[in-house]
Amino acid sequence: MLxxxxxxxxxxDLNLGPHVFPSQKFRLIREQxxxxxxxxxxxxxxxxxxxxxxxxxxxxxxxxxxxxxxxLTASEIMKLEVPYSPxxxxxxxxxxxxxxxxxxxxxxxxxxxNLGGGFHHAFASHGEGFCAIHDVAVAIRRLQADGAxxxxxxxxxDVHHGNGTAHIFRDDDSVFTISIHQLNNxxxxxxxxxxxxxxxxxxxxxxxxxxxxxxxxxxLEKVRPEIVFYVGGADPYCEDQLGGLMLTKKGLKExxxxxxxxxxxxxxPVATTLAGGYARRVEDTVRIHVNTVVAAREVTEESGxxxxxxxx
Ligand SMILES: [Zn+2]
Numbered sequence: 001m002l003x004x005x006x007x008x009x010x011x012x013d014l015n016l017g018p019h020v021f022p023s024q025k026f027r028l029i030r031e032q033x034x035x036x037x038x039x040x041x042x043x044x045x046x047x048x049x050x051x052x053x054x055x056x057x058x059x060x061x062x063x064x065x066x067x068x069x070x071x072l073t074a075s076e077i078m079k080l081e082v083p084y085s086p087x088x089x090x091x092x093x094x095x096x097x098x099x100x101x102x103x104x105x106x107x108x109x110x111x112x113x114n115l116g117g118g119f120h121h122a123f124a125s126h127g128e129g130f131c132a133i134h135d136v137a138v139a140i141r142r143l144q145a146d147g148a149x150x151x152x153x154x155x156x157x158d159v160h161h162g163n164g165t166a167h168i169f170r171d172d173d174s175v176f177t178i179s180i181h182q183l184n185n186x187x188x189x190x191x192x193x194x195x196x197x198x199x200x201x202x203x204x205x206x207x208x209x210x211x212x213x214x215x216x217x218x219x220l221e222k223v224r225p226e227i228v229f230y231v232g233g234a235d236p237y238c239e240d241q242l243g244g245l246m247l248t249k250k251g252l253k254e255x256x257x258x259x260x261x262x263x264x265x266x267x268x269p270v271a272t273t274l275a276g277g278y279a280r281r282v283e284d285t286v287r288i289h290v291n292t293v294v295a296a297r298e299v300t301e302e303s304g305x306x307x308x309x310x311x312x
Contacts, residue, residue: 002043003300004111006033006293007098009046012116014130015087020241020278021130028286029115029274038294045105047114050096050138057141058134058168060125067092067132080127092133095119099139099229099273106227106269107148111260111296115289118231118275120162121187129160129186136229136273137168140175149226150174153219155259156193157212158233158275159243160186165231166193176223180212182236182244195219201244205251208236212255216262228263228270232256234277234288242278252288257295264303272296 008030014023033039055064066072067089077084095117105112119131127133136154143149153176154169156162162179169175176194183198190196197211220228235243237252247255256272263270272292277285 002039002297004109004113004296005045005105006039006043006113006115007045007047007102007105008115009094009098011087011094012091012098013087014082014091015085016082019082021082022278022282022285025277025282025285025289026116028282029289032286032290033293036290038290038297045101047094047098047101049090049093050100054100054138054142055096055133057145058124058137063125076126080130080132082130088132092119092135096133096135096138099135099271100142102271102273103139103143103227103229104148106271107143110264110269111272111300112269113272113293113296114274116274118158118233118273120156120158120165120231120275121160122164123167128164131164134164134168136231137165139271140229143227144174151176151223151225152227152229153223153225154178154229154231155216156180156231156233156275157236157255158231159235159240159245160276161190161196162193162231163187163189163191166191176219176225178215178219180208185244186242199245202246204246205248205254208245208247208251209255209258213258213262216259220262220266220268225268228268230259230270230272231275232272232289232292233275234279234285235275237277237279237284237288239279239281239284240277241280242276249284249288249291253291253295256292257299260296260299264299270296
């Protein structure tokens with residue numbers, strides 16, 4: 001039994017068929033966690049769809065309506081880079097509900113892991129790069145609306161810049177955004193996060209970790225958020241088809257673990273989401289995402305008490 005909850009829904013699958021986005025990975029991650037004995041059936045919670053009220057704290061009514069009714073224009077679908085289907089719409093509503101639930105679990109248990117979401121390229125009024133609804137932004141706004149948190153930090157480790165996150169929170173002092181990404185990669189235009197860590201092509205584990213970890217530590221000290229949302233990208237992996245960094249599976253797990261340790265030692269809960277992962281072998285992507293859960297478990301076990309009582 002894990003000391004925190006995993007949030008998953010069978011309809012997270014974006015129903016894409018043959019596509020560079022392995023939308024079956026959500027199911028494969030769950031199966032791998034069970035097969036390895038890392039998780040049991042009781043560790044999983046099933047989210048419900050986020051409400052339209054939740055979505056409208058982040059997105060425009062026009063965009064939510066288009067996704068709801070399937071009335072996207074051809075150019076909007078081209079920008080989204082995935083075919084529209086009612087199943088896709090349902091999946092992103094569920095992903096947003098899942099990130100809300102993971103955030104709520106994190107505040108209670110110290111960690112909460114959404115085995116979906118991390119759709120960081122979604123903007124308020126349009127979708128981009130496989131991302132239609134910004135689940136992490138929806139979750140943060142919901143937790144704020146509930147009075148559960150005031151301030152949040154988003155640590156985005158996807159190999160692609162978190163452009164939607166940066167844009168949505170650009171004028172919001174209550175949400176501090178950190179993105180570590182490959183500079184020479186999608187998206188072409190990168191609106192400023194609070195901290196953007198631009199990695200050169202083919203950066204390896206050591207340089208990546210030496211760049212990221214001090215920034216995370218300093219930002220947690222400075223901002224003192226009530227929660228960290230960790231967007232766990234599998235695509236800085238050296239064999240990723242859409243990435244150009246050279247991180248190993250070991251390095252990626254160390255990244256997750258050390259970010260979690262920085263939060264844990266300060267008593268700050270962490271909600272994790274997935275993000276991109278396009279390894280040539282889907283089992284590598286699955287393993288990297290599974291390792292995020294393992295890292296959270298190790299940090300929990302090594303640190304003893306849950307942070308909720310001591311941190312606030
Ligand atoms: Zn990515």
